[in-house]
Amino acid sequence: MKNILVTGASSGIGLAIAKSLAEHGHEVWGTSRNIERIPKIPRLHPIRLDLADPHSIEEAFASTLSEAGHLDVLINNAGAGHFGPAEVLPLDTITSQFQILVFGQIQLMQLALQHMRPRGEGLIVNVSSLASRLPVPFMAAYNSAKAALASFTMSIQLEFAHPNVRIVDLQPGDIRTDFNQGVIVSDEVERYKTKISRAWEITERNMKNAPGAELVARKIVSLIESTEPPPRITVGNVFESKIAPLIFRFLPQRLRVWGLKKYYGI
Numbered sequence: 632m633k634n635i636l637v638t639g640a641s642s643g644i645g646l647a648i649a650k651s652l653a654e655h656g657h658e659v660w661g662t663s664r665n666i667e668r669i670p671k672i673p674r675l676h677p678i679r680l681d682l683a684d685p686h687s688i689e690e691a692f693a694s695t696l697s698e699a700g701h702l703d704v705l706i707n708n709a710g711a712g713h714f715g716p717a718e719v720l721p722l723d724t725i726t727s728q729f730q731i732l733v734f735g736q737i738q739l740m741q742l743a744l745q746h747m748r749p750r751g752e753g754l755i756v757n758v759s760s761l762a763s764r765l766p767v768p769f770m771a772a773y774n775s776a777k778a779a780l781a782s783f784t785m786s787i788q789l790e791f792a793h794p795n796v797r798i799v800d801l802q803p804g805d806i807r808t809d810f811n812q813g814v815i816v817s818d819e820v821e822r823y824k825t826k827i828s829r830a831w832e833i834t835e836r837n838m839k840n841a842p843g844a845e846l847v848a849r850k851i852v853s854l855i856e857s858t859e860p861p862p863r864i865t866v867g868n869v870f871e872s873k874i875a876p877l878i879f880r881f882l883p884q885r886l887r888v889w890g891l892k893k894y895y896g897i
């Protein structure tokens with residue numbers, strides 16, 4: 632039995648992970664900005680967390696530790712997106728995406744590492760995205776924030792040499808959740824309207840046809856049980872998790888841009 636903190640446990644991937652871990656007998660602290668949204672199930676303890684606020688991050692971590700005594704695993708999962716043209720993306724939007732998807736996650740990871748290093752063991756899973764490698768058009772802030780989190784995770788994997796404290800970059804492809812419902816779509820710039828609506832249509836279609844969040848939950852359970860978790864893992868349907876990243880890796884940049892534009896119909 633492990634003590635596990637899962638951020639963004641009120642919905643989608645985080646909720647599936649939290650439920651599955653609790654069912655496997657682990658004690659889970661699950662976060663939301665509104666703890667009423669965390670379902671009342673045995674071994675799932677609600678914790679308030681707003682990644683937009685560094686004080687809330689400190690408080691959430693301290694509350695988890697004071698309730699749990701110690702922490703074995705952090706699943707850095709919470710996140711939200713924005714959809715709009717990069718050319719006119721307000722600096723506030725970019726800053727807010729980076730606060731939620733990069734700075735907040737790093738703050739939480741550093742707090743967890745300070746706790747795990749002296750204990751001599753632990754696991755941190757940073758949920759970035761396949762979008763860090765295959766960007767989605769009109770999600771420039773989101774894509775680049777996820778790429779920054781993936782790069783930070785790999786950087787710390789290079790430096791942090793503790794055999795029993797592991798850090799994993801988990802990159803979901805499309806997973807069927809309510810993520811798109813929370814996405815703010817900015818399509819007021821006339822010259823981008825058609826492209827935005829086409830790209831959004833593809834994004835929505837992909838989400839509808841995607842595997843459910845239980846797929847990610849199963850991967851997390853196996854990561855927690857593994858003695859040698861991989862540094863990076865991609866989760867999604869076979870095309871997104873295996874074929875597309877493999878093809879993409881060997882294509883010249885010009886073809887990557889062409890291929891993605893074709894794929895999204897823009």
Ligand SMILES: NC(=O)c1ccc[n+]([C@@H]2O[C@H](COP(=O)([O-])OP(=O)(O)OC[C@H]3O[C@@H](n4cnc5c(N)ncnc54)[C@H](OP(=O)(O)O)[C@@H]3O)[C@@H](O)[C@H]2O)c1
Pocket residue numbers: 638639640641642643644645662663664665668680681682683708709710711731758759760761762802803804805806807808809810811813
């Ligand atoms: N679904 C996909 O296709 C997909 C693909 C690649 C990566 N991902 C990543 O997977 C993670 C989970 O996404 P999901 O699909 O499960 O989305 P979701 O169903 O919308 O869940 C997002 C979770 O994050 C929390 N959250 C949002 N903004 C927050 C903030 N400012 N502070 C703290 N918590 C916040 C939400 O909690 P409250 O609203 O209750 O606070 C919610 O529990 C995200 O990091 C996302 O980028 C998803």
